[in-house]
Amino acid sequence: MRPTFLKGAIGPxxxxxxxxxxxxHRQLPGEATMRRYRDDEEVDLAVVGAGAGGSVLAxxxxxxxxxxxxxxxxxxxxxxxxxxxxxxxxxxxxxxxKRIIGGADxxxxxxxxxxxxxxxxxxxxxxxxxxxxxxxxxxxxRDGVGADWPxxxxxxxxxxxxxxxxxxxxxxxxxxxxxxxxxxxxHPISGGAQLIWKGARALDIEFRVGPVxxxxxxxxxxxxxxxxxxxxxxxxxxxxxSPFVTHLPDALAHGVxxxxxxxxxxxxxxxxxxxxxxxxxxxxxxxxERFQRARVVAIAGYSIETPRLLLNSTGGRHPHGLGNGExxxxxxxxxxxxxxxxxxxxxxxxMYKAPPPEISSEQFYETDPGxxxxxxxxxxxxxxxxxxxxxxxxxxxHWGRALRExxxxxxxxxxxxxxxxxxxxxxxxxxxxxxxxxxxxxxARFDHSRCDNDRxxxxxxxxxxxxLLRAAGAQDVLSITRYAHLIGGCRMGTxxxxxxxxxxxxxxxxxxxxxxxxxxxxxxxxxxxxLTIMALSSRLARHxxxxxx
Amino acid sequence: MPDFASARHLPxxxxxxxxxxxxxxxxxxxGITPQMVGRYPDYDVLEQIDAWDPATxxxxxxxxxxxxxxxxxxxxxxxxxxxxxxxxAVAQDEEPRVPxxxxxxxxxxAGRLDGYQYAGMPDDRDTWRxxxxxxxxxxxxxxxxxxFADLGLTEQEAIVVELSRGNLTGGTWQTLxxxxxxxxxxxxxxxxxxxxxxxxxEIGFGGPAYPRGFMRMGPVGTLEPYERAGATHEDPAxxxxxxxx
Numbered sequence: 001m002r003p004t005f006l007k008g009a010i011g012p013x014x015x016x017x018x019x020x021x022x023x024x025h026r027q028l029p030g031e032a033t034m035r036r037y038r039d040d041e042e043v044d045l046a047v048v049g050a051g052a053g054g055s056v057l058a059x060x061x062x063x064x065x066x067x068x069x070x071x072x073x074x075x076x077x078x079x080x081x082x083x084x085x086x087x088x089x090x091x092x093x094x095x096x097x098k099r100i101i102g103g104a105d106x107x108x109x110x111x112x113x114x115x116x117x118x119x120x121x122x123x124x125x126x127x128x129x130x131x132x133x134x135x136x137x138x139x140x141x142r143d144g145v146g147a148d149w150p151x152x153x154x155x156x157x158x159x160x161x162x163x164x165x166x167x168x169x170x171x172x173x174x175x176x177x178x179x180x181x182x183x184x185x186x187h188p189i190s191g192g193a194q195l196i197w198k199g200a201r202a203l204d205i206e207f208r209v210g211p212v213x214x215x216x217x218x219x220x221x222x223x224x225x226x227x228x229x230x231x232x233x234x235x236x237x238x239x240x241x242s243p244f245v246t247h248l249p250d251a252l253a254h255g256v257x258x259x260x261x262x263x264x265x266x267x268x269x270x271x272x273x274x275x276x277x278x279x280x281x282x283x284x285x286x287x288x289e290r291f292q293r294a295r296v297v298a299i300a301g302y303s304i305e306t307p308r309l310l311l312n313s314t315g316g317r318h319p320h321g322l323g324n325g326e327x328x329x330x331x332x333x334x335x336x337x338x339x340x341x342x343x344x345x346x347x348x349x350x351m352y353k354a355p356p357p358e359i360s361s362e363q364f365y366e367t368d369p370g371x372x373x374x375x376x377x378x379x380x381x382x383x384x385x386x387x388x389x390x391x392x393x394x395x396x397x398h399w400g401r402a403l404r405e406x407x408x409x410x411x412x413x414x415x416x417x418x419x420x421x422x423x424x425x426x427x428x429x430x431x432x433x434x435x436x437x438x439x440x441x442x443x444a445r446f447d448h449s450r451c452d453n454d455r456x457x458x459x460x461x462x463x464x465x466x467x468l469l470r471a472a473g474a475q476d477v478l479s480i481t482r483y484a485h486l487i488g489g490c491r492m493g494t495x496x497x498x499x500x501x502x503x504x505x506x507x508x509x510x511x512x513x514x515x516x517x518x519x520x521x522x523x524x525x526x527x528x529x530x531l532t533i534m535a536l537s538s539r540l541a542r543h544x545x546x547x548x549x
Numbered sequence: 550m551p552d553f554a555s556a557r558h559l560p561x562x563x564x565x566x567x568x569x570x571x572x573x574x575x576x577x578x579x580g581i582t583p584q585m586v587g588r589y590p591d592y593d594v595l596e597q598i599d600a601w602d603p604a605t606x607x608x609x610x611x612x613x614x615x616x617x618x619x620x621x622x623x624x625x626x627x628x629x630x631x632x633x634x635x636x637x638a639v640a641q642d643e644e645p646r647v648p649x650x651x652x653x654x655x656x657x658x659a660g661r662l663d664g665y666q667y668a669g670m671p672d673d674r675d676t677w678r679x680x681x682x683x684x685x686x687x688x689x690x691x692x693x694x695x696x697f698a699d700l701g702l703t704e705q706e707a708i709v710v711e712l713s714r715g716n717l718t719g720g721t722w723q724t725l726x727x728x729x730x731x732x733x734x735x736x737x738x739x740x741x742x743x744x745x746x747x748x749x750x751e752i753g754f755g756g757p758a759y760p761r762g763f764m765r766m767g768p769v770g771t772l773e774p775y776e777r778a779g780a781t782h783e784d785p786a787x788x789x790x791x792x793x794x
Contacts (some may be wrong), residue, residue, distance in 0.1 A: 081604050085757035088744035089608040095664055102668030110664030191767030226762025236602065236759045346554040347770045348778065352755055353763040386754050390739040399713055399735065400706065401640040402560040405568040407743070408588045409559065410752040411779065445668065475556035 010183055011220070012165040014063055018220025020249035026079035026238055028118070030252035037257055039292050043067045045544075046279050046294035048264040048309065051120020052533040053517035054300030055243030055251065056163075060541030062254035069257045069292055071281050073305075074117030076260035077244065083234035087387045090233040093117065093124045099304060100433045103447035107335050107483050111232075114304070114486075118260055119244030121302070126357040127231050127240050128380060128528040129169045129213040131160050133177040135366055136525035143367045145374040145453065146423050147332075147522040150494050150503035151539075153178070159535035164211075167241035168219055169531075171210020176362040184216045187225065190354035192414035193381050195345060197359060199472025205379070205464075207359045213241030213530070214355060229383065231355045240355075243534075259292075261285055265441050266313045267297055267513065273317030276513040282439045296544065300517040300537070303333050303486035307430040307519065308444040310490065310500075310507075323490070323500045323507040330430035332491050333446065334524045337420030337458040338484035340382055341465045342392060343474025348411045356383040364464065365526050373456035377420040378526040379465060384415055395480035406478070416468070418461040419484065421526045422454040430489055448483075487529050490519040504543050505536070516540055551575075553588070553779045571640075575781055582751040583639075583647050583742075589753040592777035594746050601757045609757070612744060615655060616648035622658035622674070623650075623681075630681045633698035637705045638735065639742045647748055652741035653677075663736060667729050676725065676733045683721035683730075684708060690719065753779060 011018065020029050037043050045061060047054040050072035058068045075092070077083070084090060095114035101107055115121025134153035139146035161180075170184035186209035189197075200207050214225050215238075225239040238245050248258065261284035268277045268291065278293040299306050307330035311321040323329055360380040367374050384392060386407070392415065393406040428449065432442035450458075462479060469477050493499025496508035505520050507513040518533040551558075551573060558573065560566045577585045580593025598606060623631050628650070635649040636642065656662075662673050670676060684697040687708045694700050697708065711717050715728025742748055749756050755763065755776060765771045772778060 080602075084605040084608050085602065085759040086605050086608055086744070088612075088740050089605070091661055096662060097664065098662065098672075099665050100668050101665050106667055108663075108665055114664060188766065191769030191771065194767060195769060226758075226760070227764070227766055228758035228762040230758065237762075344556050344559065345769070346556075348553075348753075349769050350753075350755070350776075354766045386743040386749065386752060387740050390743050391736070394735055394739060396561070397713070398560060399638055400709070401571070402566065402568045404571075404640050404751075405558060405560055407748075408574070408752050410754065411588075412553070412556075447668075476559050476561055478561075 010165060011168070012162060015059065015166050015247065015250045016253065017246050017249040018222050020253055021221040021238060021245060023221045023223070026236060028077070028244060028252065029249055031076065034252050035255045035257050037067065037069050039290050042293040042295055043069050044294070045296045045298060046071065046292050047298045047300055047516065048279060049120065049300035049302065049305070049517065050118045050243065050248070050258050051115060051300060051302065051517070052122050052243055052530050053537045054298065055120070055247040056534045056537040057298055057300065057516045057541050058256045059247040059251040059254070060538060061544060062251050062256045064545045067255060069259055069294070071262040071264050071279060071292065072118050072258060072260045073263040074260065076118050076258065077123070079234065079236055083236050085228065085230050085233065085236065087233060087385050090124065093234055097437060098435070098443055100435070100443065100445040101448070102445060103428070104449035107446060107448045109304070109446070113335070113484060114302070118248065118258055119242045122242035122530055123234050123244060124232050125528070125530055126382070127212040127214050127355060128357045128360065129164070129167060129211050129241070129531040130360070130362070130378070130527040131180070132525045132527050132532050133365055135177070136523050139375065139523050143374040147491070147493070149522050150492055156532070156535045156539060159538040160531065163531060163534050163538060166246050167213035168215065169211045169213050170216040171212065172208040174208060174211065175206070176365060182211055186210050187212065187214065187216050187358070189358045192349040192351050192383070193354070193358040195349065195414060195472050196381065196416055196468065199468045200361065202471040203468060205361055205468060206363050207361045209359050212355065212357045215239045225355065227354045229352045229354060229356065229385065231357065263439055264301070264309055265439055267299070267309065267322055269316065269318070269322070274509065275511045296512045296514065298514045298516040300515070302517050303489040303519045304430055304444050304446060306515060306517055307489045308432065311432050312441055322510065322513065325509065326497050328496070328498065328500050330489055331426045332424040332522070333428050333430055333448070333489040334422055334424055334487045335448065335483040336485050336524060336526065337377070337422055337454060337461065338417055338482050339458060339462045339479060340392060340415050340417035340482065341462065341469055341477055341479040342413045342415035343469030343472060344409065344412050344476040345414065345473060346475065349414045350411050351383040351414050352385055354383070356381065362526070364461070371460055373453045373460065375421040375423070375457065376526055377418045377457060377461040379416060379418055382415050382417040386410065389413070392478060392480045396478040416465050418465055419526045419528065420454070420457045420461050421524060422457070423451060424488055424491070424523060425451060485524070485529050487518045487521045487524040490515050491522040492520045493522065505540050514540060514544070551781045577750065580750050581645055581747050583641055583645060583747050584643050585645065587751040588779045589750065589777050590780050592750060592753055594749045594754065594756040597756060597775055600761045602759050605757045605759065609746060612652070613746065615651040618648070618651045620651065620654040622654045627678065627681050629698040630685055630696055633705060634681065634684055635738055637702070637709050638738050642702065645747065647742050647745040649738055649741045652744070653737050656737060670726060670729050670733070673733050676730050679721050679725050680730050680734055683717060683725065686720040687717055753777065
C-alpha cells in the first residue's frame with residue numbers, strides 16, 4: 001500500500017523560514033543582525049537579484065556554508081509600513097524604471113510582469129504554482145515547435161516536490177499529465193468560482209482548486225489566508241508564498257547578506273576573459289559605484305535585466321557582452337497570451353472577495369491536432385480589483401459614460417483568464433536602447449511579435465473561455481487581449497551557437513558565471529513560471545554544492 | 550424601477566451602445582459618490598476606515614486630500630484643457646468630482662510612471678502635454694474654438710471618440726500616435742479615478758481589507774455585515790413591508 005500523506009502536517013526538510021517569521025509583525029527577521037561582508041572580501045557567491053531564483057540559490061548554498069552576498073536593486077521591504085491594501089498605492093512593488101517596448105505586439109511591463117525589491121516579482125504574483133508538464137521539456141521532438149531543453153522533467157521533479165512543501169502549495173490532487181498531490185488541502189472557493197465550475201461542467205471542461213502557494217491552515221508562524229483578495233498588491237498576511245517569507249528568513253539565518261538598493265551595472269572578468277571576478281554596482285543611497293568580489297557569480301535579474309546586464313558587460317574578449325559571442329543573449333524572450341474574459345451574472349458575485357487565484361484547468365495544455373495549432377493553454381480565475389476591471393472595460397472600447405455604467409456593474413461580474421503558450425522566436429528579444437538610466441546604463445528595449453501559431457492559440461483559447469462564461473449563464477461578456485509573465489532571453493542548450501548557458505546554467509565560455517532565473521528556460525508551457533524558476537535554482541544549487549567552481 | 554438582475558442597462562446590449570441616462574440610478578443617501586449617483590445608495594466604504602491598517606489608511610487619506618491642490622506639473626495654460634479632458638474621459642459632469650486632474654498631476658510631477666514606453670512614443674510626461682495641445686488643435690480645427698475646454702460636452706465627446714479610436718491626424722497628431730497616447734492617458738486617469746473611495750462607493754467595492762479580511766465568499770450574493778446590496782431610488786421606508794398592528 002502507498003504510504004499515506006498527511007495533508008497540512010508536513011514541512012520541508014532543510015528550510016526553517018516558517019519558524020523564523022514572527023507571528024505579530026511582517027518584517028523579515030534577521031535584517032538587523034544580518035551578516036555584512038566587505039566589498040574587497042572575496043565571498044563564495046555574489047547573486048544579482050533577490051527574487052525567486054536568487055533567493056532559493058542563496059538559501060540552499062548558505063546551508064552548505066557558502067558566504068553569500070545578494071545585490072538587489074529595489075528596497076528591503078518592511079511590509080507592515082510599506083505595503084498597502086490598495087491597488088494604486090502598490091506602485092512601488094513594480095519595476096517601473098523605463099523600458100522601451102516594440103514589435104508588432106508590444107508587451108506592457110511594470111505591474112504586469114516585473115518586480116523590484118527584496119522578494120522580487122513573487123511579492124505581487126497571484127500565487128498560482130503549477131508545475132511545467134514533461135512535454136514542455138521536449139516540444140521540438142514532440143510537436144516540431146520551440147526547442148528541447150537539455151534537461152528533462154524528471155531532473156526537476158524532486159525539486160518541484162521539495163518546493164511545494166516549502167511554499168507550501170495548496171490544491172486538489174492534480175490529474176493532468178504527471179498526476180501528483182499537494183501538501184496542503186484546497187482552499188474553499190468563492191461563489192463566483194463555483195459559477196465558473198458549473199459552466200465548465202456543462203462543456204465537459206475539468207477544473208481543480210489551486211494549485212496556489214497560499215497557506216491553508218497554519219504553517220509554522222505563517223497564518224491562514226484571510227481571503228481579502230489583494231494577492232497582487234503584496235500579501236500583508238504572510239499567507240502567500242514569496243521568497244521574502246519562504247527562503248530569505250532561512251538564508252539570513254545562515255549568514256547571507258541581502259544588500260538592497262544596489263543596482264548591478266557590470267559583471268567584471270579577469271584578463272583571461274573566462275573567469276568572473278565580481279560585480280560592479282551603484283549604491284542607490286550614496287550614488288557611489290562599488291565592486292563586490294566573488295568566487296562565483298550568479299545573475300538572477302529575470303528575462304529583461306539579466307540580458308541587459310550581460311549585454312552591458314562588454315570589454316576585452318567580450319566586445320558584445322558576456323556569453324554573447326554568438327549573438328544569443330536576449331533572444332527567445334517569451335510571454336504568455338493572457339486574454340481575460342469577464343461574464344455578467346444576474347446576482348451579485350463580488351469578485352474582489354477571495355484570492356484571485358482560485359481554480360484552474362490544464363485540460364487544453366497539450367497539443368491537440370484537431371485544434372489546428374501546436375501546444376495549448378491553461379485556464380485560471382483572475383478576479384481583477386476596480387482599477388484592473390476599469391482597464392478591462394476600456395479594452396472593450398468603453399470610456400466616459402459607458403465605462404462608468406460598466407464599472408457600476410462591477411459586483412455582477414466574474415473574470416477568468418487563459419495562459420497561452422506562445423512559441424520562442426529569435427527576434428523576440430531584449431537589446432540595449434540609446435537612452436540611458438540614471439546610473440548611466442543603457443535601458444532595455446524589448447521587441448515582441450506573435451507568429452501564426454500564437455495567434456491561432458490565443459483566438460481558440462478566447463473562444464473556449466467565452467463559451468464557458470456563456471454556459472455558466474453570463475448575460476454579457478467583455479474581453480481584453482493581454483500578455484503575462486516573462487521567460488527566456490538566455491536559454492539553456494547544448495551548444496553556444498543556439499544558447500547562452502549549458503545544462504547547468506553556466507554561461508558558455510565562462511568558468512564561474514551562472515544564470516539563476518527564468519531567463520534560462522527554452523520554452524514556457526502554459527504554467528505560471530514561479531515554481532519552475534525556484535526549482536531550477538534549487539537544482540543549480542545542488543550542482544554547485546557538488547561541483548564547486 | 551431599476552432591475553439589477555437584468556443586464557439591459559449595459560451599453561453593449563443597447564441600441565447604438567448608448568448607456569442610459571445616469572438619472573436611472575438612485576441618488577447617494579450615505580457617504581459621497583462622484584456626481585452623487587451610484588448603485589449602492591446606503592453604502593459608504595469610509596465607515597470601515599477604522600478596520601484598515603494604518604499604512605493603508607495613510608495612503609488613502611492622503612489621496613482624499615488631493616482635491617483643489619495647485620497643479621505643479623501642468624502649467625496654468627494647460628490646466629483648463631486637462632480638467633476638461635479628465636472630466637469627459639470618466640464622465641464627471643458635475644460636483645462632487647474625484648480629483649482626477651490633481652492625482653494625475655501629482656503622479657507626473659513625482660515621475661511615478663508605469664515602467665514602459667512604446668517605441669516611437671515620447672516619454673509619458675511629454676505625451677500628456679502633446680495630447681492636451683492636440684485636443685486644443687482639434688477643437689480649433691473642427692469647431693473653431695480656442696480651447697477644448699470651451700466646447701460643449703457633445704463636441705468634446707466627438708473629439709475624444711476619435712482620439713480613442715486613434716483617428717486624430719494633422720498638427721501635433723502627425724508626430725504622436727493617437728491610439729497609443731489615448732492608452733497612456735487613460736491608464737493614468739482610470740487608476741486615479743478608481744483609486745478613490747468615492748468611486749468605490751459608487752460601484753459597491755469592499756475597499757481595503759487588512760487585517761480584517763473577508764469571511765463570506767459564497768454562495769453568490771452573500772454579504773459581509775457591512776456590505777450593502779445594490780439598491781434602487783425608492784424610499785426605503787416606503788419599500789418596507791407594512792407592519793401588522
